[in-house]
Amino acid sequence: MKFINLYLFEYALEYLLRYKGKNIFIFILLSLMIAFMASVFFVSHAIESELNLGVKGMADITLQKKVAGMYAPSDASMMDKLLEINGVVGVESRVWGYYRFEPQKLNLIIVGLDSFAQQYNLALQNIANTFDINDSSMVISPQLKKNFKAAYYKDYFHFIKPDGNIKKMDIAGVFKGFIPLEANTMVVMSQTSAREILGLQPNEITTFFLSVGNAKEIPNIALHLATFYPDFSILTKQDITNKYASIINYKSGVFVAFMGVMLLTFFMIVYDKASGLSSEEKREIGILKALGWTIEDVLRAKFYEGGIVALSAYFVGIVLALFYVYFLNAPFIVNIFVEDTTVRHFISLPYSMDYMTLFLLFLLSVPIYIGAILIPSWRVATQDADEVMR
Amino acid sequence: MIYLENVFKKYDDVVAVDNVNLKISEGELVVLQGKSGSGKSSILALIAGLSKPTDGRIVVDGENIAMLPDHFASLYRRENIGFVFQRYNLVPSISVAHNIMMPLIPLNLPQDLLKDKLQKSMKLFNITHKENVMVKKLSGGEQQRVAIARANVNNPKIILADEPTANLDYKLSLEFIEVLKTLKKQKKTIVIATHDPLFFNLDAVDRVICVADGKILPCS
Numbered sequence: 001m002k003f004i005n006l007y008l009f010e011y012a013l014e015y016l017l018r019y020k021g022k023n024i025f026i027f028i029l030l031s032l033m034i035a036f037m038a039s040v041f042f043v044s045h046a047i048e049s050e051l052n053l054g055v056k057g058m059a060d061i062t063l064q065k066k067v068a069g070m071y072a073p074s075d076a077s078m079m080d081k082l083l084e085i086n087g088v089v090g091v092e093s094r095v096w097g098y099y100r101f102e103p104q105k106l107n108l109i110i111v112g113l114d115s116f117a118q119q120y121n122l123a124l125q126n127i128a129n130t131f132d133i134n135d136s137s138m139v140i141s142p143q144l145k146k147n148f149k150a151a152y153y154k155d156y157f158h159f160i161k162p163d164g165n166i167k168k169m170d171i172a173g174v175f176k177g178f179i180p181l182e183a184n185t186m187v188v189m190s191q192t193s194a195r196e197i198l199g200l201q202p203n204e205i206t207t208f209f210l211s212v213g214n215a216k217e218i219p220n221i222a223l224h225l226a227t228f229y230p231d232f233s234i235l236t237k238q239d240i241t242n243k244y245a246s247i248i249n250y251k252s253g254v255f256v257a258f259m260g261v262m263l264l265t266f267f268m269i270v271y272d273k274a275s276g277l278s279s280e281e282k283r284e285i286g287i288l289k290a291l292g293w294t295i296e297d298v299l300r301a302k303f304y305e306g307g308i309v310a311l312s313a314y315f316v317g318i319v320l321a322l323f324y325v326y327f328l329n330a331p332f333i334v335n336i337f338v339e340d341t342t343v344r345h346f347i348s349l350p351y352s353m354d355y356m357t358l359f360l361l362f363l364l365s366v367p368i369y370i371g372a373i374l375i376p377s378w379r380v381a382t383q384d385a386d387e388v389m390r
Numbered sequence: 391m392i393y394l395e396n397v398f399k400k401y402d403d404v405v406a407v408d409n410v411n412l413k414i415s416e417g418e419l420v421v422l423q424g425k426s427g428s429g430k431s432s433i434l435a436l437i438a439g440l441s442k443p444t445d446g447r448i449v450v451d452g453e454n455i456a457m458l459p460d461h462f463a464s465l466y467r468r469e470n471i472g473f474v475f476q477r478y479n480l481v482p483s484i485s486v487a488h489n490i491m492m493p494l495i496p497l498n499l500p501q502d503l504l505k506d507k508l509q510k511s512m513k514l515f516n517i518t519h520k521e522n523v524m525v526k527k528l529s530g531g532e533q534q535r536v537a538i539a540r541a542n543v544n545n546p547k548i549i550l551a552d553e554p555t556a557n558l559d560y561k562l563s564l565e566f567i568e569v570l571k572t573l574k575k576q577k578k579t580i581v582i583a584t585h586d587p588l589f590f591n592l593d594a595v596d597r598v599i600c601v602a603d604g605k606i607l608p609c610s
């Protein structure tokens with residue numbers, strides 16, 4: 001006998017159609033449950049990979065001067081002193097700052113690029129190599145291009161300088177391949193333009209990036225810096241990871257997901273247990289047994305029946321989740337994950353597929369549903385057919 | 391061929407079959423006559439392996455089927471028994487053809503063979519023209535023909551019919567008797583449980599056995 005009995009499969013399909021109202025309800029519920037769970041997992045995984053990717057490209061230690069708790073510029077000559085510290089193998093500087101763009105409620109991140117210097121970040125290096133940035137042009141993110149356009153700035157933007165004058169900057173291009181969380185509100189321009197807009201002197205820079213030869217030495221060097229430069233904010237790679245994790249609180253997101261999974265799965269099981277098998281369904285199993293079906297035949301038909309519903313709901317759920325997360329950019333769920341409202345609007349989730357998660361979702365949905373179908377049928381099928389039909 | 395020896399069947403405290411001894415030969419058409427609740431349906435269920443006797447032996451073709459495990463009881467029914475139930479026990483919301491092919495589904499036969507068996511059975515019991523009609527749309531007589539076609543589709547050696555004319559008018563009952571004759575010509579062993587007097591003096595009937603209070607008694 002062949003292992004797959006297509007007549008049994010056909011019978012199962014026919015059976016589902018006979019009770020289509022109930023089965024469509026279960027199918028929709030199961031699909032939505034899987035879509036919800038998958039969406040949460042996709043979002044959390046995408047953000048997590050994004051963070052890991054972002055942290056990879058970061059400097060080992062970041063230094064920024066603070067005055068009365070506010071970030072302040074430092075003198076560029078400090079670079080030489082930092083290089084003298086044992087274990088530090090390289091120091092880069094950066095000119096950057098926030099610029100409030102009120103019409104779109106955005107905090108733009110202005111990054112000044114010295115196109116002749118080696119960039120501390122590969123993405124910035126790509127921008128420097130790709131675009132011809134002069135003192136009156138800038139490169140922006142695709143998201144910011146849309147925001148500017150919405151405020152009627154198609155080809156240029158007017159920055160208001162600290163002295164109240166306007167600086168017109170042409171949009172030279174749109175960069176891609178950057179980390180969206182960091183780059184969605186980023187504006188890259190020449191260091192001279194950035195200094196002009198942010199009100200910095202030619203010898204002033206905002207951030208130092210230190211490279212450390214031995215990664216195990218990073219905490220010691222950070223401690224050394226904290227002792228000798230108490231007026232500086234010192235962040236290691238690990239500190240920045242933690243900071244991002246607090247902004248994008250994926251742990252709480254996962255927690256919410258599991259809550260949802262548990263509640264919905266529980267609801268499914270309760271529904272199935274409460275409804276059980278109707279007298280008509282029981283009678284049909286009795287008839288099948290009387291006609292020579294074995295318990296195994298009955299259960300196999302029921303397995304197909306549950307499998308058709310659960311597997312189709314699983315695939316539909318996954319497709320819905322892919323559409324929701326990667327096409328619609330996961331509205332609502334992103335709000336749960338990302339607490340910072342200014343960041344939230346600009347997140348474009350990169351495609352990131354975790355097959356273990358898909359398998360976990362499969363385990364949490366398909367076998368549970370098939371089990372809920374098989375158990376009451378098995379109870380009936382193991383009784384005497386005569387008794388069941390009576 | 392069918393041999394019941396000291397068979398008892400109790401449902402809770404009710405004795406449905408009380409020390410029955412019965413022998414039915416191959417190709418014989420036997421009528422179990424008795425009132426409702428006399429125990430004749432229980433005897434049929436025991437012969438079909440649908441329920442197990444509380445005590446005694448039921449031997450069919452030399453094999454004691456009384457205590458067969460559920461799996462083997464199903465296989466025994468599949469190979470040997472065609473059962474026509476009192477209320478037909480058809481699935482009303484599927485087609486005639488799907489109802490008739492139900493006993494064949496677990497066999498996983500090649501499609502040609504399955505169709506051939508189905509067509510032969512439908513033709514024999516004159517229901518081919520209703521092949522794709524839902525059973526719930528059929529008349530009582532047509533439903534019964536579907537039930538008989540289903541019982542016969544796998545060409546079983548034994549046909550058991552429980553009150554087959556209980557829901558039929560006189561004309562349809564006569565039609566059923568014609569069907570019985572057809573089955574008898576095919577050398578089937580047939581056991582009918584009925585209280586319909588129409589069966590008691592039929593030429594085709596080999597024996598009438600009277601059942602009362604679960605016992606086999608001489609017919610008065």
